[in-house]
Amino acid sequence: MTLTRRDILTTGLIAAAGSALMSRTSLASVLFAPRPGAWNTYDVTTRIELPTHGGPAQAWIPVPSVTDANWVKIGDNTVTSNGNHAAWQAPHSGAKLIHATWSGAQPTGVIEITSRIALQDRATDLSRPGGARQLSDDEHHRYTASNDHIPLEGIVRQTSDRIVAASGASTPLEKARAIYDWMVLNTYREASVRGCGTGDVVALLQGGNLGGKCADLNALFVGLVRAQGIPARDVYGIRVAPSAFGYKSLGANSDNVTKAQHCRSEVFLAEFGWVAMDPADVRKVMLEESPGHLPLDNPMVQAARLTLLGSWEGNWMPYNTADLISLPEAKGGKPTFVMYPEAETVAGRLDCLDPQSFAYTITSKKV
Secondary structure, rough: OOOOOHHHHHHHHHHHHHHOOOOOOHHHHHHOOOOOOOEEEEEEEEEEEEEEEOEEEEEEEEEOOOOOOOOOEEEEEEEEEEEEEEEEOOOOOOOOOEEEEEOOOOEEEEEEEEEEEEEEEEEEEEOOEEEEEEEOOHHHHHHOOOOOOOOOOOHHHHHHHHHHHHHOOOOHHOOOHHHHHHHHHHHHOOOOOOHHHHHHOHHHHHHHHOOOHHHHHHHHHHHHHOOOOEEEEEEEEEOOOOOOOHHHHOOOOEEOOOOOOEEEEEEEEOOOEEEEHHHHHHHHHHHHHOOOOOOOOOOOHHHHHHHOOOOEEEEEEEEEEOOOOOOOOOOOOOOOOOOOEEEEOOOOOOOOOHHHHHEEEEEEEEE
């Protein structure tokens, strides 16, 4: 029998409703239990060597801008360069970048930025509301609004409404949980996608092909949650250390983290504040943990599914929550998100997903 996209969605909705009854057992505490406690400090260094081709060149390098006393503390950025550089902050999102420029007199433009950051595990006990929280009017609007990256009308809202209706969810937490479970059951990680994906949520739903990487899957999750009027956002960052819980797929397993970028997501719930949620990493565990292509009932998958609804490990550094940034003085278009270095030369905008031809490296060192 051939299933239509509606059949697939409906099947996932029924399963998501049933999964709400799944017991939050001690499984997660045995295999995957991030808990706030010890802080770890890292120096994360981005080095760019940019051929100028004898003409003006410029680069934009993301640096940490997300602060939360519960899990991340930003230190200083140390910058050395053979050109000019300046710190820049996006006016609405607060995303921070270093903007470097070279005149072309240098055959190669070089810049090295070391960001110091302290991280700890993050966990929210969703059975224990912690009191009323509130976003500003501007923040609430930003994180519930439709935009060119994550439009909320049409198929996004229709899918979100079907998920929530099938689950019987009524509160924001119940709705977010139902959408999270639907994501785990119905999407998949597509290894062939370049980088972290493009985050085109409408294309995912219209094509019925719910495969992608973190920027695709977590953008879809954010859009489906926002369509219920619940604030949600992507958080763009990079893994900086191995997982302490034995998950090879959820950590940086060497000092060279050039290709360790990862997009996560958060949902704002009035009784908890911003809550960590990462359905994309559940699908990453299923695809990549040994021996690969693990089923949903595998213990490592079950633990990740339970834990990544409310928690994540402090081995990942956030850059920003921004999308569609107008890079200062850029001649090319707006990138959908900035968690990779971006650069332009007389040849045009370089491919940020090809660090070898772009010639950048990112390394992490525990202090």
